[in-house]
Amino acid sequence: MTMQEALASATHTKELVVGAGALAELPDVVKRRFRAGKVALVADENTMRAAGDRAIAELVRGGVAVSRTLVFPSAPRIDAGYPHAIEVRDFLARGDEVPLAVGSGTINDLVKRAAFEVKRPYLVAATAASVDGYTSYGAALVLDGFKVSMECDAPAGVVADLDVLVGAPQEMTAAGYGDLVAKVPGGADWIIADELGIDPIVPLGWTMVQEDLRSWVRDPGAVGRREGAAVERLFGGLAVTGFSMQALRSSRPVSGAEHLLSHVWEMQHLHKDGIPVSHGFKVGIGSLGTTGLMELLLDLDPEGIDAERRAREWPDWSEREAEIRAAWAGGPQADAAVAACRKKHLSGAQLRDRIKRAQARWRGLKERVGSQLFSYGELRRMFVAAGLPVTPEQIGLSRERAVATFRLAQTIRDRYTVLDLAFELGVLDDCASRIDRSATYWR
Numbered sequence: 001m002t003m004q005e006a007l008a009s010a011t012h013t014k015e016l017v018v019g020a021g022a023l024a025e026l027p028d029v030v031k032r033r034f035r036a037g038k039v040a041l042v043a044d045e046n047t048m049r050a051a052g053d054r055a056i057a058e059l060v061r062g063g064v065a066v067s068r069t070l071v072f073p074s075a076p077r078i079d080a081g082y083p084h085a086i087e088v089r090d091f092l093a094r095g096d097e098v099p100l101a102v103g104s105g106t107i108n109d110l111v112k113r114a115a116f117e118v119k120r121p122y123l124v125a126a127t128a129a130s131v132d133g134y135t136s137y138g139a140a141l142v143l144d145g146f147k148v149s150m151e152c153d154a155p156a157g158v159v160a161d162l163d164v165l166v167g168a169p170q171e172m173t174a175a176g177y178g179d180l181v182a183k184v185p186g187g188a189d190w191i192i193a194d195e196l197g198i199d200p201i202v203p204l205g206w207t208m209v210q211e212d213l214r215s216w217v218r219d220p221g222a223v224g225r226r227e228g229a230a231v232e233r234l235f236g237g238l239a240v241t242g243f244s245m246q247a248l249r250s251s252r253p254v255s256g257a258e259h260l261l262s263h264v265w266e267m268q269h270l271h272k273d274g275i276p277v278s279h280g281f282k283v284g285i286g287s288l289g290t291t292g293l294m295e296l297l298l299d300l301d302p303e304g305i306d307a308e309r310r311a312r313e314w315p316d317w318s319e320r321e322a323e324i325r326a327a328w329a330g331g332p333q334a335d336a337a338v339a340a341c342r343k344k345h346l347s348g349a350q351l352r353d354r355i356k357r358a359q360a361r362w363r364g365l366k367e368r369v370g371s372q373l374f375s376y377g378e379l380r381r382m383f384v385a386a387g388l389p390v391t392p393e394q395i396g397l398s399r400e401r402a403v404a405t406f407r408l409a410q411t412i413r414d415r416y417t418v419l420d421l422a423f424e425l426g427v428l429d430d431c432a433s434r435i436d437r438s439a440t441y442w443r
């Protein structure tokens, strides 16, 4: 699906301008969409240099005043904590201008939520092809230590100047590639939930993301070299997949267990050399991890699992709750994890039925997931070519901590993924320790 076709399906985004020199169209977008003469701009020092100064010059030349600016420092780099969204909200509330975010993932998410809270549609000028969140509804923020997707509308307009995107730091473009490729294992998670009758695939959401995905990610080397056509294709893919979230009001089409691993690392404030690790890098390591997990899991003989016995030994809810609280060591995330797991907790009888269904459907599951995934080796080669990390250590994670994340990630959402299937079959810990010992996975 092309960007313009996806735009037509969008509920809130009405303007999408992508191309070299696109910033020059900003004043027209403001006037067309808002009939307004002034904007309030939010950026950080880096994005101000990358696009903010030019955006202001273009707006003024086009007769749109930039009456106020809020510029966050570049160091320490601002994180996606909800308190920063409140800061932006209070800034916006002091006027009635059109909010304009100039930045990438974090700035966009902060302004998206803040604009929603002051009930004003907003615009974003993208500064890197680094995430799928420009065109999505909802903002991924950290609230009380827990990574959540907070309700808010997608932007009214997105302006992406290719000259700016191509000039963004290479690791940001690589991160966007990681977030896009993540839709491959993420799609496999949806297949698992579909095959087991838990979360059926919605054709529109599936098609928007999966139909052209392989073509969008086909040339990682060109992404690594930041070639213009590759960056444009990457941004287009991210934009279309973002629109799928708008169309379905769900992130299911674009996000599976690889994002859950990433969310845990975000909650743990993962840093490398004093800098927060980007979303795309975490999701990339997550994608390698869940691809490995799926390969190991689907290679098992499911008939070796005794459903009756597992059902008898299955913990009741109070035991399970104690387990979850212990896993989070009573940290601030424990309550939210308990709430998420409560929703998906099975009785012993339900567990037996689930295992039997998985056993009955194993062949189909294996075939469908197998044809969805890139093999681990292929995925790793693509990541290296694009300039993405391939080992936990490269993003500041010890191997031990990375492997322990499978267990934690299973607890943070009720969305069904390979983590749940492995957990219910009783093989999650075993698969995790096989990844730990492996000479292939996360090496």
Ligand SMILES: [Zn+2]
Binding pocket: 132, 179, 255, 259, 279, 283
């Ligand atoms: Zn993502």
